[in-house]
Amino acid sequence: xxxxxxxxxxxxxxxxxxxxxxxxxxxxxxxxxxxxxxxxxxxxxxxxxxxxxxxxxxxxxxxxxxxxxxxxxxxxxxx
Numbered sequence: 001x002x003x004x005x006x007x008x009x010x011x012x013x014x015x016x017x018x019x020x021x022x023x024x025x026x027x028x029x030x031x032x033x034x035x036x037x038x039x040x041x042x043x044x045x046x047x048x049x050x051x052x053x054x055x056x057x058x059x060x061x062x063x064x065x066x067x068x069x070x071x072x073x074x075x076x077x078x079x
Contacts, residue, residue, distance in 0.1 A: 005021065008043065008047070009035060011069045012035075022051050028060070029062060031061075033073040034072060035069040035073070
């Protein structure tokens with residue numbers, strides 16, 4: 001069974017946090033990656049851990065649109 005988990009990532013913007021979604025499937029997929037700030041990175045790692053995953057678990061990343069609060073941490077996942 002596939003599960004979808006919401007991971008809330010804080011941003012420095014007035015709009016507030018952005019939501020990323022982890023899809024527990026094969027391949028493990030992250031929809032949006034969050035903003036590249038220390039707080040964003042920490043929230044993503046903690047959210048993945050709560051779902052039983054890590055940055056190394058992510059096999060595919062889907063970006064919904066080209067805003068830095070949605071794609072900023074992609075390079076961290078790639079590394």
